Amino acid sequence: MKIKIGNINILITETYREMSKKAASLVTAQVIIxxxxxxxxxxxxxxxxxxxxxVKIYNSDQVDYSEIKSxxxxxxxxxxxxxxxxxxxxxxxxxxxxxxISNQHIFIPNGECEDVETExxxxxxxxxxxxxxxxxxxxxxxxGHIGFNEPDVHFESRTHMVTLDEDTIKANARFFxxxxxxxxxxxxxxxxxxxxxxxxxxxxxxxxxxxxxxxxVFGEISPNVPASILQLHKDVTIILDKDAAEQVLxxxxxxxx
Ligand code: F6R
Numbered sequence: 001m002k003i004k005i006g007n008i009n010i011l012i013t014e015t016y017r018e019m020s021k022k023a024a025s026l027v028t029a030q031v032i033i034x035x036x037x038x039x040x041x042x043x044x045x046x047x048x049x050x051x052x053x054x055v056k057i058y059n060s061d062q063v064d065y066s067e068i069k070s071x072x073x074x075x076x077x078x079x080x081x082x083x084x085x086x087x088x089x090x091x092x093x094x095x096x097x098x099x100x101i102s103n104q105h106i107f108i109p110n111g112e113c114e115d116v117e118t119e120x121x122x123x124x125x126x127x128x129x130x131x132x133x134x135x136x137x138x139x140x141x142x143x144g145h146i147g148f149n150e151p152d153v154h155f156e157s158r159t160h161m162v163t164l165d166e167d168t169i170k171a172n173a174r175f176f177x178x179x180x181x182x183x184x185x186x187x188x189x190x191x192x193x194x195x196x197x198x199x200x201x202x203x204x205x206x207x208x209x210x211x212x213x214x215x216x217v218f219g220e221i222s223p224n225v226p227a228s229i230l231q232l233h234k235d236v237t238i239i240l241d242k243d244a245a246e247q248v249l250x251x252x253x254x255x256x257x
Contacts, residue, residue, distance in 0.1 A: 003252055005217050008230065009237045012245040016205045019241045020049030023137070023203055026237065028057050030135045030199075036067040038127070040136030040194070041095075042147075043072065043087045046203050047137060051094040058099050065101040071127055072108040073138070073147040074188040077161065079111035085176055086111060109159065109187035116187060120159040124193055136197035140204050143167050144212050144225035148188035152223045157192035161185060191229055200233055205241040213240060214247035 001012040013019045027050070030037050041047075057063060072087055081088040088108045096106060107126060113119040127133060138146050143165060149156055150165045163185055164172075173179035194200070204213050216227040217238070223229075230236050240248070 003248075005248075005252075006231055007234060007236060008217055010217070010245070010248065011237065011239045012249070013239065013241055016049055016241050019203060019205055019239050020047075021053050023047070023050040023201060023239050024053030024057060026201055026239075027054060027135065027137065028061075028063055031063055031065060031068055034134060035064055036069075037134040038130055038132065039068060039070045040133040040189070040197055041070050041072050041091065042137045042139045043074075043090045043094075044139045046139035046205060048094055050137070050203065054095065055098040063099075065099045067105075068101055069105040069130060070101065070107065071123070071133060071189070073136075073194075074186050075109040075111040076183040077109075077111050077116065077185045077187050079183055081112065085181075109189075111187065116161050120161070120187060123159045123187075123189075127193065127196075133197040135199045135201060136194055138194070138200060138202040138227075140202060140209060140212060140216065140227050141168055142171060142208055142212055144216060144227045146191075146194060146202070146227045146230075148186040149191050149194075149226040151226060155191040155223045155226065155229060158190040159193055160188065160190055162188050191226060195229060195233055198235065200230060200236045202227070202230065202236065202238045203240075204238070204244040207243045207246065209240075209244040210246040210248075213238070213244050214251060217248055218251055 003010045075087045079086045110119050143151055148162045169182045172182050176182050215225050219228050221228045221231055
């Protein structure tokens, strides 16, 4: 099912698997149409199924990633690349080691850098020099964060160091041996860096995301719900499973009645 709310195209699927397959088809189409695309990639549990489907398509159709470049949204700080909880490790396990992307074309904020300020400026500059992100994949936190741009009083524009919200630390504790081991900081692309992407694809699944998806799409545009800024982007697609779509669908039905 498809609905359009303002500028945002929403695709609603029955299951997480279907959401993942649709997302994988869209990202793969981008790679086929523009083989030297710059992809913006996300981590977390939401896009894991999409990466699995992308690898399947890669294995059956020989999609060529040799000219693709990728920039990840974020990385914990401080964290070693080989730490199994790092996003560098996640990306390698879920996608990069399975496809023919060149190691030189993979960019993830360096969780081991000493000079964070310089790392952040260099990250944005590299994206800019390469011509900007063609397609940015996003997940969303239950508090509305995109990347690690947590609710705030203003939109933080460029790649920067963030202090993670207690909610985010709790939510991400499931990936760590204990909550105490979740780093309290991260380096994240900023809202402007994300909004400068030519296309945005946001994924969400599960009832736990239903309320924040509703606020993102219908709510006031406010740094208190960072994802709400997406209402101002010209080319956003959101793919939801039916649970994450629950409140959006109820709202749309009420308006029809
Ligand atoms: C990850 C990221 C975060 C996650 C969000 C949702 O790179 O930037 O914004 O997308 O925390 O995480 P999951 O998918 O685990 O619910």
